[in-house]
Amino acid sequence: MHLSADTSKRDAVVSAFKHSWHAYERHAMGDDEYHPLGQSGSNLTEAGGIGYMIVDVIDSLQIMGLDDEYSRARTWVSEKLSFERDDDFSTFETTIRVLGGLLSAYHLSGEDPVYLEKAVDLADRMLPAFETPSGIPFPYVNLAKGEGRHAKDFPGLSSIAEVATLQLEFRYLSHLTDDEKYWRAAEKVMEVVKRARLPHGLASVFIAIDQGQYETSVIRLGSRGDSFYEYLLKQYIQTNNSEEVYKDMYDDAMEAIHTYLIQKSMGNKMTYTSELVPENGPDGELTWRLTPKQDHLACFLGGSLMLGATRTGALVHPVSVPPKPEELSEKGKRDWKTGVDLIQTCMHTHDTATGLSPEIVYFRVPSDGMDVLPNAPTDWYIKGAAIGEFPPYDARYMLRPETIESLFIAYRLTGDQRYRDHGWRIFQAIEKHCRVEGGGYATIINVDENPSRQEDKMETFFLSETLKYLYLLFDNSDVIPLDRYVLNTEAHPLPIFNPNIRTGFS
Structure with a gap:
């Protein structure tokens, strides 16, 4: 089914993008x-920037x-981008934002060699991060010295999201270069x-670098856990459904999520994702306490489940738009319904004074004993948002994209106008509360405060993901079609391909 563009709303998103970029x-x-707010820039390290x-x-x-703006950006990449920086950079963030960005630009530009040259240079500097006894990479890498580094706050550990969200980028680089070392x-x-x-089939958020074993730690679909589950599905999609091992790992993980983490709220029976917190029982045995906490980051899962239902849970390929019940397996139907319900819940978390969703909800x-409260x-x-107190971290809106990402996927898979309507309401709330008159958009300190207070922070993902997903939500379905592209966790579209090297493990 061809889905036509809503040009006025799409163009409004472009206008917001230009307001920021210029x-x-x-x-x-x-x-x-x-x-x-300060109309200023900063770099990640004292050694200088890496074109983040x-x-x-x-x-x-x-x-x-945006051809003129693109031309200026390409010139900067060609003439000024350097990775000769003697400092430590996040292996994960550098991969998804910079390596992913270079590879996507290479493909979309019709294979402009400047991007592939920079990508190879960056990846070669990052490969030493993988040189550990287990193969689990260090969370940081010194790009000038080519040395992996431990995290200062969690030495010896990496997070599961960080180590298992590098694969789309390194695999595609091997595909382009015919060099298997990245793959x-x-x-x-x-x-x-x-x-x-x-x-139980779920992933603790920390894994030991030397041993390659999970560390007893919280289990969640938000921070430090989220994109592990996302990339299980996307690795299967990336190589044209040819690597069954990722399908099996994904199906196994979704079964565990449904068994242990998917819950219903008390009042309106909203579907949400919970967390499992490890505790020592009275006899020293390990127990797990279910906590009804959901990060905004977990709102990626709704769209991901719907996409997975049409890929790993489909009985025919391609499925209809929207899928017919007879086209999906029982697991596919389950995942589709949970995905739809989770998106609805994530939209309900926008029922705030600003219409923006907080970073964390309970x-x-x-x-919980709250029924006695007026x-x-x-x-x-x-949690913790008492009147008169400075708002907790949980109350922020950081210009995050996850709900909008799910709305984009859901609209492409259904053609249902309500997903565009939801996206437009979020965009209007961003325009009203986050827009900075002098240019750009700022984080909101408390989504339940109107008029709102702004913080001087505009993450790169606002332009890379939030506004891109809004643009794609309102553009026609021929632009970055989901049967030809897989988007990395930073919304960089990479083409689906048939691998030209031997892949997989058992």
């Missing part, structure tokens, strides 16, 4: 980050047809992760 160009061109903002956003310029390093991680599987459970919430609340 301010960055004026005040901070080349810097890694932009601060819209420009490279993360360049494919947005390409997709939106093998990234694939080895997945082999170790599969071997380390815990009995859902009502019978044991005006107790029926379904969810922001």
Whole structure:
């Protein structure tokens, strides 16, 4: 089914994008980050920047047809982008934002060699991060010295999301260069992760670098856990459904999520994702406490489940838009319904004074004792947001894309206008509360405060993901079609391909 563009809304998104990008160009061109209130830029390290903002956003310029802005960005990449930086950079963030951005720009530009040259240079500097006893990479890498580094706050550990969200990028680079070393390093991680599987099938957020075994730690679909589950599905899609091992790992993980983490709220029976917190029982045995906490980051899962239902849960290929019940397996139907319900819940978390969703919400459970309070919430609340107190971290809206990402996927798979309507309401709330008159958009300190207070922070993912997903939501379905592309966790579209090397493990 061809889905036509809503041109007025799409063009409004482009206008918001230009309002941000032109301010960055004026005040901070080349810097890694932009601060819209101070109209200034900053870099990730004292050793200098690595094109974080420009490279993360360049494919947005390409997709939106902003040719003049794109030309200036390409010139900067060609003439000024350098990875000779003697400092430590996040292996994960550098991969998804910078390596992913370069590879996407390479493809969308018709294979402009400048992007592939930069991508190879960056990846070669990052490969030493994988040189550990287990193959689980260090969370940081010194790009000038080519040395992996431990995290200062969690030495010896990496998070599961960080180590298992590198694969799309390194695999595609091997496909482009016919050099298997990038693929093998990234694939080895997945082999170790599969071997380390815990009995319940879920992933603790920390994994030991040397041993390649999970560390007893919280289990969640938000921070440090989220994109592990996302990339299980996307690795299967990336190589044209040819690697059954990822389908099996994905199906196994979704079964575990449904068994242990999917819950219903007290009032309106909203579907949400919970967390499992490890505790020591009275006899020293390990127990798990279910906590009704959901990060905004977990809102990726609704769209991911719907996409997975049409790929791993489909009895025919391609499925209809929307899928007919007879086209999906029983697991496919289950995942589709849960995905639809989770998106609805994530939209309900926008029922705030600003219409923006907080960073973290808690859902009502019978044991929370809140029924004795006047005006107790029926379904969810922001923890610690007492009147008169400075708002907790949970109350922020950081210009995050996850709900909009799910709305985009859901609209492409259904053609249902309500997903565009939801996206437009979020965009209007961003325009009203986050827009900075001098250019750019800012984080909101408390979504339940109107008029709102702004914080001087505009993450690169606002331009790379949030506005790109909004653009794609309102553009026609021939632009970045889901049967030809897989989007990495930073919304960089990479083409689906048939691998030309031997892949997989058992």
